[in-house]
Amino acid sequence: MAATQEEIVAGLAEIVNEIAGIPVEDVQLDKSFTDDLDVDSLSMVEVVVAAEERFDVKIPDEDVKNLKTVGDATEYILKHQA
Amino acid sequence: MSKIKPSKGAPYARILGVGGYRPTRIVPNEVILETIDSSDEWIRSRSGIETRHWASDEETVAAMSVEASGKAIADAGISAEQIGAVVVSTVSHFKQTPAVATEIAHKLGTAKAAAFDISAGCAGFGYGLTLAKGMIVEGSAEYVLVIGVERLSDLTDLEDRATAFLFGDGAGAVVVGPSQEPAIGPTVWGSEGDKSETIKQTVPWTDYRTGEVEKFPAITQEGQAVFRWAVFEMAKVAQQALEAAGITSDELDVFIPHQANERIIDSMVKTLKLPETVTVARDVRTTGNTSAASIPLAMERLLATGEAKSGDTALVIGFGAGLVYAATVVTLP
Numbered sequence A: 001m002a003a004t005q006e007e008i009v010a011g012l013a014e015i016v017n018e019i020a021g022i023p024v025e026d027v028q029l030d031k032s033f034t035d036d037l038d039v040d041s042l043s044m045v046e047v048v049v050a051a052e053e054r055f056d057v058k059i060p061d062e063d064v065k066n067l068k069t070v071g072d073a074t075e076y077i078l079k080h081q082a
Numbered sequence B: 001m002s003k004i005k006p007s008k009g010a011p012y013a014r015i016l017g018v019g020g021y022r023p024t025r026i027v028p029n030e031v032i033l034e035t036i037d038s039s040d041e042w043i044r045s046r047s048g049i050e051t052r053h054w055a056s057d058e059e060t061v062a063a064m065s066v067e068a069s070g071k072a073i074a075d076a077g078i079s080a081e082q083i084g085a086v087v088v089s090t091v092s093h094f095k096q097t098p099a100v101a102t103e104i105a106h107k108l109g110t111a112k113a114a115a116f117d118i119s120a121g122c123a124g125f126g127y128g129l130t131l132a133k134g135m136i137v138e139g140s141a142e143y144v145l146v147i148g149v150e151r152l153s154d155l156t157d158l159e160d161r162a163t164a165f166l167f168g169d170g171a172g173a174v175v176v177g178p179s180q181e182p183a184i185g186p187t188v189w190g191s192e193g194d195k196s197e198t199i200k201q202t203v204p205w206t207d208y209r210t211g212e213v214e215k216f217p218a219i220t221q222e223g224q225a226v227f228r229w230a231v232f233e234m235a236k237v238a239q240q241a242l243e244a245a246g247i248t249s250d251e252l253d254v255f256i257p258h259q260a261n262e263r264i265i266d267s268m269v270k271t272l273k274l275p276e277t278v279t280v281a282r283d284v285r286t287t288g289n290t291s292a293a294s295i296p297l298a299m300e301r302l303l304a305t306g307e308a309k310s311g312d313t314a315l316v317i318g319f320g321a322g323l324v325y326a327a328t329v330v331t332l333p
């Protein structure tokens, strides 16, 4: 069953917490991965792969650079999840 | 039909000795910053690399190989005449004919050992090891010298922000010989030619000769694509190598992945869920990425510092341009 926006944000929060050690409550829609959440470009690849598995989506490398904020990623996953 | 006598090999093979050679010139990140817009902090945080070694004109592919091999032969406690084959993996020896392995075999004083070069990028050591094991078990050589050697500084575009800081030079060698017990597990290896564009030489040599391009060829890569592949696909391959050898991660003592980038190493360790008891090679910090040389160099250092010891069970995995990969579990010499 497709995940809702809320579920996706919660899932991303867990992933970011796991990878960058940021508290889950800090992971909000308007937060930028690199500027606010200490996720650099290589950690972002890890976040993306974890999100692919969790939400059953494919996020190709060329799309990753457009996912600047948690909101961008959430929207992408909502649109592309199987 | 006449009956052909079969060759007779050893029951199993093992690594008997290891040796390394690092060029005398140590190059800190400050030198890299002279040609790219970057910072020491960025290079360390994205790659773990603090220093690398760059070879001088005298530290040729052959000279570095002879140094590393001499140490490996001494470590194995054999003499050069006993070596039946010399396998050299390199992508940075610029005289393709004859194979540099023949010069190395001669300089070491082998008794006309079979000698040849292979090209398997950063998986070269695992490819060479697999060939060596086959030769020993099949019976065409009793002892095989496997060398990984690179002068990647010759193939580095110092103005390319994605690679200028990454590569280093050096040679690592192992002597593989007969064993009564299995000490080199099954190799899990392969190639993914559909991803050949992700790490490659910029242009063929012939384009440089004809003047079609002005810049000397160099190695370029799509860093993030390589990172994703290395971390997630190669963790699966590493897991398969453990399973093929019948070793659980709890039974593993040492993990020696290709020293491509410390971030790849960190991520692989996490993905593989290796227990904290496993010693992880992080030679990349002071050696950079030396492609085919990185695994034997890291192995030699872990043994020299006492972080690993003879008889330890180690998982080795190489991966790189091709894309190609090779993983196996070995008993350390």
Ligand SMILES: CC(C)(COP(=O)(O)OP(=O)(O)OC[C@H]1O[C@@H](n2cnc3c(N)ncnc32)[C@H](O)[C@@H]1OP(=O)(O)O)[C@@H](O)C(=O)NCCC(=O)NCCS
Pocket (backbone or CB within 6 Å): A040, A041, A042, B036, B037, B038, B039, B042, B043, B046, B047, B122, B161, B162, B163, B199, B221, B222, B223, B224, B226, B227, B260, B261, B264, B289, B319, B320, B321
């Ligand atoms: C090379 C590597 C460290 C680059 O990291 P990356 O995160 O992919 O870098 P990107 O090119 O996406 O750039 C990310 C940011 O860092 C900046 N950047 C790139 N190179 C930089 C450098 N040398 N110094 C400082 N900043 C740099 C970029 O401008 C970009 O900044 P922006 O987000 O503000 O635009 C990384 O991709 C890597 O190591 N991949 C694996 C390569 C490897 O090991 N290959 C050998 C395998 S055998």
